[in-house]
Amino acid sequence: MKNLAFHIAGLSFVLAACHDNPKVEPGSQPYQFEVPANFPAPLENRENPMTKEGIALGRLLFYDVRLSGNNKISCASCHEPKLAFSDGKALGNAGVSGTTLHRHAPALINLAWAGNGLFWDGGSTNLESQAFGPLTAADEMHQDLFELVDELNAVPDYVTRFKVAFNEKITSQSVVKALAQFQRSLVSASSRYDKYRRNEPGGNLSPQELIGWQLVQEKCQGCHAGELFTDHDYHNNGIDADFSNDALEGIFQGRFRVTYKTADIGRFKTPTLRNIALTAPYMHDGRFESLEDVLDHYSEEIKTSPTLDLKLPEKGLKLKEEEKKAIITFLKTLTDQEFITNPEFSRP
Known part of the structure; x- marks a missing residue:
C-alpha cells in the first residue's frame, strides 16, 4: 500500500494478550518517567509499562536495518534525530520499493502524551499497533514478520535482551512493544521557551518573541493547544477544497478514511x-x-469546504507581515537542541 499511514487499526488485536499484565517483568527495572514541570501528566500505559531494558532494546531496534526486508532500512532512515525524528522530505522514497509515498513522515516528539489515534488520519490506535504499518508496508520496510523474528533470534544479544525486557522469546508483538517504549521516551521539553516557562537559566525571550507567543495563543492554539502545542485532534485546515481521489484509496480524505x-x-x-x-x-x-508558506496559507489562502474547521475564518487570519515575522521568531524558540543531540536517543 503506497502511503506512510495506512489504516491498520485491526492489527491492534495482537496486543490484547498483554492487557491483563501491567506489571514490569522480573529482572527488568521500571523506568522513572520524569514529567516536565510545565507539562501535563502523560497517558497511562498499563499494557506496556516502560522499563530501562525495554527502552534500550527499542533504541537498538529503531536503528537496526534488520527490521526491513532488504536489511538496508531502519526506522531512523525516515526519522532522523537531528531533524527531531523527521526526514526533511515532502514525500519520502527511502522504502524498499523506492516508491514515493503519499504522506509526509511525521516527527516523533512527546508521543507519551499522544492519544486519540496515530498517523495523519488516526488509522492506528496506539504506538504498538502503529509500528506494524511501516514494518510490513511494501513501499516502506516490507518485512515479513516471521522472517524478522528468525533474524533477531539469530543474534544472541537480542535473545537475552528480549528475555530480560519481556520475559519471553522474541515475537513480533514484543518487537513493537520495545519500539513503542523507546518512542515514548523521546521527550522534548528543553527549548528556550520551556526554560522561560520554568524560569530556568537560558530562558530569555525577546520582545518580538513574546509578541509572537501572544499571537500564537490568539491565532493558533485553538488546535496547537497547551504546552504540547497540539490537541491530538483532527481538523480540516483549508488546504484543499476537493477531496475526491478514489484512485489513491482516499489518502487525502483524512480522518474520513x-x-x-x-x-x-x-x-x-x-x-x-x-x-x-x-x-x-x-x-x-x-x-x-x-x-512563511504555512503562515501565508492561514493568512490569505484558506480554501472553503463543508468541513472547514470552525476555528478558521473563511477569508483567513489576515496576518500582517510584522505579525508573521513575530510568530516565526517565537516558533524558533520551540527548537530543542538538547532533544536532538541527546545521546540516549542517538544511534547506539
Whole structure:
C-alpha cells in the first residue's frame, strides 16, 4: 500500500494478550518517567509499562536495518534525530520499493502524551499497533514478520535482551512493544521557551518573541493547544477544497478514511509545533516548504469546504507581515537542541 499511514487499526488485536499484565517483568527495572514541570501528566500505559531494558532494546531496534526486508532500512532512515525524528522530505522514497509515498513522515516528539489515534488520519490506535504499518508496508520496510523474528533470534544479544525486557522469546508483538517504549521516551521539553516557562537559566525571550507567543495563543492554539502545542485532534485546515481521489484509496480524505463520517472529510491530525523549525516541509503531504508558506496559507489562502474547521475564518487570519515575522521568531524558540543531540536517543 503506497502511503506512510495506512489504516491498520485491526492489527491492534495482537496486543490484547498483554492487557491483563501491567506489571514490569522480573529482572527488568521500571523506568522513572520524569514529567516536565510545565507539562501535563502523560497517558497511562498499563499494557506496556516502560522499563530501562525495554527502552534500550527499542533504541537498538529503531536503528537496526534488520527490521526491513532488504536489511538496508531502519526506522531512523525516515526519522532522523537531528531533524527531531523527521526526514526533511515532502514525500519520502527511502522504502524498499523506492516508491514515493503519499504522506509526509511525521516527527516523533512527546508521543507519551499522544492519544486519540496515530498517523495523519488516526488509522492506528496506539504506538504498538502503529509500528506494524511501516514494518510490513511494501513501499516502506516490507518485512515479513516471521522472517524478522528468525533474524533477531539469530543474534544472541537480542535473545537475552528480549528475555530480560519481556520475559519471553522474541515475537513480533514484543518487537513493537520495545519500539513503542523507546518512542515514548523521546521527550522534548528543553527549548528556550520551556526554560522561560520554568524560569530556568537560558530562558530569555525577546520582545518580538513574546509578541509572537501572544499571537500564537490568539491565532493558533485553538488546535496547537497547551504546552504540547497540539490537541491530538483532527481538523480540516483549508488546504484543499476537493477531496475526491478514489484512485489513491482516499489518502487525502483524512480522518474520513478511518471513520467514514462525512464530517471527517479533509480532517488531519494536528502536529505539534515543537521543533517546528526543524521539521520542514509541512502538512500531511509536505506541500509547504517553509514556515512563511504555512503562515501565508492561514493568512490569505484558506480554501472553503463543508468541513472547514470552525476555528478558521473563511477569508483567513489576515496576518500582517510584522505579525508573521513575530510568530516565526517565537516558533524558533520551540527548537530543542538538547532533544536532538541527546545521546540516549542517538544511534547506539
